[in-house]
Structures are given as C-alpha cells and as structure tokens.
Amino acid sequence: xxxxxxxxxxxxxxxxxxxxxxxxxxxxxxFLPSFVCFELLIFLGFAIQLLHKGLDIIALRALIPHLFxxxxxxxxxxxxLTATAMTYGRMGADHEIVAIQTSGVHIQKxxxxxxxxxxxxxxxxxxxSAEVLPRSCYKIILLQERAIxxxxxxxxxxxxxxxxxxxxxxxxxxxxxxxxxxxxxxxYANDYVTDVILAEEGAIKMDESENKILLTLYRGEFIKxxxxxxxxxxxxxxxxxxxFEISLKEKKRESSTKYxxxxxxxxxxxxxxxxLYNITKTPSNSKKDNDALAKELGKYKxxxxxxxxxxxxxxxxxxxxxxxxxxxKSKMEGLAxxxxxxxxxxxxxxxxxxxxxxxxxSGTSIEDTTKKIMQIKETIEKExxxxxxxxxxxxxxxxxxxxxxxxxxxxxxxxxxxxxxxxSLLNKSSTVxxxxxxxxxxxxxxxxxxxxxxxxxxxxxxxxxxxxxxxLGIKLRSGNLMIGFGASFLVILFFYYPLxxxxxxxxxxxxxxxxxxxxxxxxxxxxxxxxxxRKLYTT
Numbered sequence: 409x410x411x412x413x414x415x416x417x418x419x420x421x422x423x424x425x426x427x428x429x430x431x432x433x434x435x436x437x438x439f440l441p442s443f444v445c446f447e448l449l450i451f452l453g454f455a456i457q458l459l460h461k462g463l464d465i466i467a468l469r470a471l472i473p474h475l476f477x478x479x480x481x482x483x484x485x486x487x488x489l490t491a492t493a494m495t496y497g498r499m500g501a502d503h504e505i506v507a508i509q510t511s512g513v514h515i516q517k518x519x520x521x522x523x524x525x526x527x528x529x530x531x532x533x534x535x536x537s538a539e540v541l542p543r544s545c546y547k548i549i550l551l552q553e554r555a556i557x558x559x560x561x562x563x564x565x566x567x568x569x570x571x572x573x574x575x576x577x578x579x580x581x582x583x584x585x586x587x588x589x590x591x592x593x594x595x596y597a598n599d600y601v602t603d604v605i606l607a608e609e610g611a612i613k614m615d616e617s618e619n620k621i622l623l624t625l626y627r628g629e630f631i632k633x634x635x636x637x638x639x640x641x642x643x644x645x646x647x648x649x650x651x652f653e654i655s656l657k658e659k660k661r662e663s664s665t666k667y668x669x670x671x672x673x674x675x676x677x678x679x680x681x682x683x684l685y686n687i688t689k690t691p692s693n694s695k696k697d698n699d700a701l702a703k704e705l706g707k708y709k710x711x712x713x714x715x716x717x718x719x720x721x722x723x724x725x726x727x728x729x730x731x732x733x734x735x736x737k738s739k740m741e742g743l744a745x746x747x748x749x750x751x752x753x754x755x756x757x758x759x760x761x762x763x764x765x766x767x768x769x770s771g772t773s774i775e776d777t778t779k780k781i782m783q784i785k786e787t788i789e790k791e792x793x794x795x796x797x798x799x800x801x802x803x804x805x806x807x808x809x810x811x812x813x814x815x816x817x818x819x820x821x822x823x824x825x826x827x828x829x830x831x832s833l834l835n836k837s838s839t840v841x842x843x844x845x846x847x848x849x850x851x852x853x854x855x856x857x858x859x860x861x862x863x864x865x866x867x868x869x870x871x872x873x874x875x876x877x878x879x880l881g882i883k884l885r886s887g888n889l890m891i892g893f894g895a896s897f898l899v900i901l902f903f904y905y906p907l908x909x910x911x912x913x914x915x916x917x918x919x920x921x922x923x924x925x926x927x928x929x930x931x932x933x934x935x936x937x938x939x940x941x942r943k944l945y946t947t
Contacts, residue, residue, distance in 0.1 A: 428521045439491035446483035477544040481537045485869045490896040492877030500885040526874035534867035538670035546667050573654050621654040665859040673856045680849050689842045701844040708837040715830045726819045733812040736805045747798045750791045757788045861926040872930045879940035
C-alpha cells in the first residue's frame with residue numbers, strides 16, 4: 409500500500425512542479441511589461457510635475473535615475489496586481505484552472521508560487537523604500553547644493569544674511585547704507601531648485617496688512633541651476649528692475665523624514681524616547697494640542713514680559729526713593745548740626761550780652777555799650793531766624809522722608825505681589841513649556857512612526873495585491889491587457905490609495921493610532937481578498 413501511494417503521489421508532484429514553473433513563467437511574462445508601463449507612467453508624472461513647477465529639461469536629465477528609483481516602490485505593487493489578475497484571468501478564461509482542479513491538483517499548488525514571488529518583491533520593495541529611496545533623496549539634495557554652488561560661485565563668495573521664506577531662500581551679500589547688495593533669490597519645488605535670480609541690489613519691505621513681503625530687485629538676471637559638474641550656467645534673461653511678492657501664508661518647509669532610512673528613524677525615535685525619559689519636570693498631562701500649547705506659552709511669555717517691564721520700573725522707582733530717603737536723612741543731619749551751631753552762637757551772644765551789661769555798670773561809655781548791645785541782639789535775632797528756618801527745613805525733610813518711607817513700603821508690597829505673580833507665571837510657563845516639549849517630541853515620534861509604517865505597509869502591499877489579484881483575475885476570466893490594467897487601476901486608484909491617504913491623514917491628525925491607520929488599507933484589501941477566495945471555493 410505504501411508503494412502504491414508513492415506511485416500515485418509522484419505523478420501529481422511532478423505535475424504540480426510543471427504547473428508551478430509554467431505559472432511562474434506566464435506570470436513574469438505579464439509582470440515585466442506591466443512594471444515597465446507603470447514605471448514609465450509614474451516617472452512621467454513626477455517629471456511633468458517638476459517641469460510644471462519650473463524645473464527645466466537640462467536640470468531634469470541629471471535627476472532621471474533618481475526619479476525612476478522614486479517611482480519603483482509605487483510601480484512594483486501595481487505591476488504585481490496587474491500581472492496576477494491577468495495571469496489568473498487568462499487561466500480562468502481558458503478553463504485551465506478547472507482542468508487543473510479536475511486532474512486532482514489542489515488549487516493551493518498554483519497559488520503558492522505567486523505568493524512566494526509576492527514575498528520576494530515585498531522584500532525588494534522594502535529595501536527600496538527603507539534604504540535606497542532615502543539615499544536617492546539625499547543625493548538629490550547634494551545635486552541641489554552643487555547646483556547652487558555653481559550659481560553662487562564667484563558671484564556671492566560670502567553673505568551676511570540668509571532669509572528662509574519657503575519656497576524661497578534669499579541670500580544677501582552685504583548691507584551698505586541700509587541697501588542690500590549682491591542678492592541671490594533661490595526658488596524651490598519640493599527638493600529641487602527651479603529658478604535663481606541674481607541682482608546687484610534690492611529692497612525688502614513687509615506688508616503687514618496683506619501678510620506678504622515685497623521684494624524689489626535692481627540690475628540682475630534670471631538663471632537656471634546646473635546640476636552637472638561642468639558646463640555653462642544657462643542665462644534666461646536680464647532685468648533693470650523687478651518686483652514680486654512672497655506670501656507669508658505659505659506653509660513653512662519642514663524637515664522631512666524621507667531623507668532618513670528606516671534604521672535611522674528607529675534610532676532617532678530611541679534617542680527621542682531617551683530625551684523624554686530624562687525630562688525631570690513633571691508635565692501637567694494636558695490634553696491640549698501643540699498649537700494650543702504654543703499659544704498658551706506665548707501668552708505666558710507676553711505676560712512675563714509685561715510684568716518684567718513693570719518690575720523694572722518699580723525697581724527704578726524704589727531705587728530713586730531709597731536714594732532720596734538717604735539724601736533727606738543726610739540733609740536732616742546737616743540741618744541739625746547747623747541748628748546746634750546757631751544755638752551755640754545764641755548762647756555765646758547771650759553771654760557776651762551779659763558781659764557788656766556788666767561792663768556798662770563799671771563805667772564804660774554808654775554809647776559804645778548800647779551799640780554793642782544792639783549788635784549782639786541783632787546777632788541773636790538773626791540766629792533765631794536761622795534756627796526757625798532750619799527747623800522748617802527739618803520738618804519738610806521729615807515729611808519728605810515719611811512720604812518716601814510710605815512710597816517704599818507701597819513699592820515693596822507691589823514688588824512682592826509682582827514677584828509672586830511672576831513666580832506663578834514662571835511655574836506655569838515652565839510646565840507649559842515642558843508639555844510643549846513633550847508634545848513636540850511625541851509628535852516627532854509619531855511622524856517618524858508614520859514614515860516607518862508607510863514604507864513597511866507599502867512594501868507588504870505586494871502580498872496584499874497578489875492576494876486580491878488572484879480571485880480578482882479568476883472572477884474576471886480574461887487575460888486581456890486593457891481589462892487587466894483597468895481592474896488594477898480601479899483597485900489602486902479608487903480603493904487602495906484613497907484608503908491609504910485617509911489613513912495617513914487620520915494618523916497625522918492623531919485621530920487614530922498610527923498602526924491601524926496606516927495598515928488599514930492593506931488589512932481591508934487582505935480581508936476582501938480572503939473573502940472572495942472563500943466565496944470562490946466554498947460555492
């Protein structure tokens with residue numbers, strides 16, 4: 409019995425191997441032209457987009473290899489779906505699948521090879537998305553920098569200012585008498601430099617009402633960047649004066665994760681998590697988003713600035729009051745000394761008066777005595793007037809001293825209140841700043857996770873497209889190229905990518921967790937494919 413069983417299985421195994429080789433050959437025969445078509449279509453889409461944004465044909469030539477690399481992760485899954493649907497559709501139309509099942513070969517035997525191919529292409533796409541594509545984007549940045557160096561070499565050896573107003577960068581060579589000299593304006597389209605304007609001088613004015621900047625340039629030229637090492641820099645035209653507007657409402661250019669490989673993104677997330685772990689200040693666990701926290705922090709800083717100004721003003725006034733208080737104290741001490749001296753004068757004069765009167769009794773001339781008495785009395789009266797004046801001044805100084813003491817007391821209380829408010833605001837500001845720092849770091853982690861899972865899901869979509877492509881082809885029962893392309897476009901453009909875009913938007917807006925949002929399209933397509941499989945082979 410054992411020998412008979414092996415005898416029965418050997419032909420079936422041989423037939424299965426022949427079928428699998430036949431299926432793989434037919435599949436690749438369809439896949440290769442499909443891949444070339446999709447690669448060219450996506451490449452042309454990228455190229456037309458860049459040409460529309462201002463990149464010229466000469467500059468585009470240097471970017472052709474990188475554009476093909478960027479198109480590959482999108483064209484491979486689409487070509488897999490088309491090839492799978494067309495291969496199984498033709499087999500279904502020619503009744504080959506029915507014949508295979510009738511011969512006793514399980515349907516799994518003609519599905520396994522394509523699934524293995526899908527796994528292999530998933531790994532290839534993952535390598536492209538995770539490692540090759542970021543390096544290609546980085547090469548584009550190097551080409552861009554080289555093009556800018558070609559433009560600015562010998563024309564703007566050094567610059568004093570660099571103004572970043574995406575999609576423009578403005579380089580200013582020098583400023584003389586409030587006039588900007590040697591200006592270079594560089595315009596970007598995504599990662600590519602499209603136009604460069606060089607001018608001898610210019611003026612930059614801010615229009616706050618319209619929220620825009622007016623840039624007026626004099627005596628310059630329009631040129632195109634050269635992405636090659638050698639060759640002339642094409643000159644498009646010259647001008648004596650030109651003015652254009654730069655809207656400040658444009659979205660700022662953000663640092664992109666597409667220049668980082670998957671391993672670099674994981675490393676970046678680990679570093680950010682370590683920084684979060686090392687934050688010692690306890691956050692408030694606020695549910696506010698980054699914009700709300702930034703506005704709140706700005707308000708606290710504005711209030712702190714206002715309190716600081718009040719505090720500086722009060723400290724200046726307090727210092728003035730203390731100086732005046734010390735001055736009045738010194739003045740009172742001086743007046744008290746003057747009063748003591750005046751009293752001593754009166755005492756001496758009174759003693760002199762007594763002495764003169766004694767001398768008058770002893771027979772001194774009455775006329776001389778009277779004259780001396782009158783002089784002494786005048787001196788005494790003058791000193792009494794002086795004492796009175798001094799006492800008035802002392803009283804005034806005391807009143808001023810009392811007023812300053814009251815003012816110092818009031819200022820001290822007010823300063824104490826302001827310091828308490830400032831301390832409270834500093835604590836709140838520090839807490840909000842910690843919350844904002846944590847929120848920004850978590851947002852960066854989320855952004856990195858989105859980029860990581862986008863690449864992983866894009867790579868594993870190869871398997872998903874094969875799983876949906878097999879029952880789709882069997883259902884279509886047609887190997888026609890146009891029907892295969894049409895079905896693929898229908899699934900990709902009207903079902904898969906809308907789900908992908910929706911998931912990315914939900915993930916970026918923190919409406920859904922990253923993993924279900926980014927992997928949702930693959931999961932839905934996988935479940936749909938398995939459902940169609942079940943319908944096919946249970947009926």
